[in-house]
Amino acid sequence: MPLSAKTTIVLSTLLLALITPKLVAQETPVPLLPPDPVPPLSDKQREAVQQLIQQALADTEANQALDDRIRAEVKETFGWTITLINLLIAILIAIPIAMAIVAWTLRRSILLQIVNETKKQLREETEHEVKQQLQQQVVVELQAKIATFKQELETQKTEFIKQVQTLFVATQQEKDQIFQELAKITSSDIQEEFIDSEVQRRIQELTNQLERLRSENPQLYLTADDYIHQGDAFLIEQRTEDALVAYEKAIALQPTLVSAWIGKEKALRRLKRYDEALVASEQALKLAPEDSSAWFELATVLMEMQRYSEALKAFNKSIKLAPEKGSTWKYRSYVLTKLGRYPDALTSFEKAEQLSPTSGGVYYNKAYLLMSQEQIDQAIEHLQRSIDLHPKFRDILRTDPDFAPLRNDDRFNQLINP
Secondary structure, three states: OOOOHHHHHHHHHHHHHHHHHHHHHHHOOOOOOOOOOOOOOOHHHHHHHHHHHHHHHHHHHHHHHHHHHHHHHHHHHHHHHHHHHHHHHHHHHHHHHHHHHHHHHHHHHHHHHHHHHHHHHHHHHHHHHHHHHHHHHHHHHHHHHHHHHHHHHHHHHHHHHHHHHHHHHHHHHHHHHHHHHHHHHOOHHHHOOOOOHHHHHHHHHHHHHHHHHHHHOOOOOOOHHHHHHHHHHHHHOOOHHHHHHHHHHHHHHOOOOHHHHHHHHHHHHHOOOHHHHHHHHHHHHHHOOOOHHHHHHHHHHHHHOOOHHHHHHHHHHHHHHOOOOHHHHHHHHHHHHHOOOHHHHHHHHHHHHHHOOOOHHHHHHHHHHHHHOOOHHHHHHHHHHHHHHOOHHHHHHHHOHHHHHHOOOHHHHHHHOO
8 A cells, every 4th residue: 555745754754763873873983882772662652653653554544545536536537538648659659660560561562673673674684685686696597598599589580581581582483483484475466366275274373373472472572564464464364353453553663664554455445444445555655655565555445446547547656666566467457447448458468467377366357358348258268267276266256246247148157156
């Protein structure tokens, strides 16, 4: 039980009174004398001391009760404050701990982040170095492969060029051979007469060979002369539209080529497009006013247009430039017959026979002259001779209006229907 402040003071005074003589005696230097005996207390003194002690004890109990009451009052009055203070103290104690925990956690997190970032950076740097090394390695290997590929490509290119050149040369040679043979077969003199079946078969073989060659080699180049020979071959094959296209291609390549315009006139004349044929023939004469073939074609188209006087002048001009051409004399004779100039026509026929003794057309046209002079027997003989030379004259004779007066003659009918 705690003592009050008064009680504590009284007790302390009594104890000091009892102890002090002893302490003083102890401090007395040697030799020590025996202490004087303490005189015994009287009864009154004892009672007084006893009363003081009891009073002190009573005071102490009273003070204790007062303290307990004060504490109860304090606790009741200031209990929540003390609790709050205790809580604050606990919080103040806990804050450093929490801060320490937070600091430790934060430090750990920062360290982990630093470690992760360092690992990431190291990984990125490692990956970058590896990528650079791989890239350099790939570049070196790729450059080596490219160099090898280029070398192989150059080798293949060289071989390919050689093969193409070889093939091109072979193709060109084949093409040239075809056109050389066509040029021989399709000469202008031969074109004025019918072509026998063997020659026609050969021409067809050559044109088919040429078309196959061009389909297999689209890059094959044809000159203007090539197109002219091709057009001449198409005329013989009766492929008149194809012939016209070929001549126009020749003109597109070389507009000043006279033979191309002459060929175009022939195709247009056979298509009975006489006005266009006349324009083509006149264009040929503009380019070559002294060309006998150009004058011959002009005369022929004028003859087809039944402009006989103009045709005769053109034939005369052609003969003047090339008197050795039998077909010109032959058609001149026919025009003279149409104009009724029979003696001149006969003289012209004799010249044509002299220059072209195997021409069925000469005898066919002379038969018309003889019929016009009412020399029927001789006319039948000449028609028979023309058919003997070229059987296709029989087909022409069946529909030729010039020989309409002979259709009632049995000999004539026997010619066209043997």
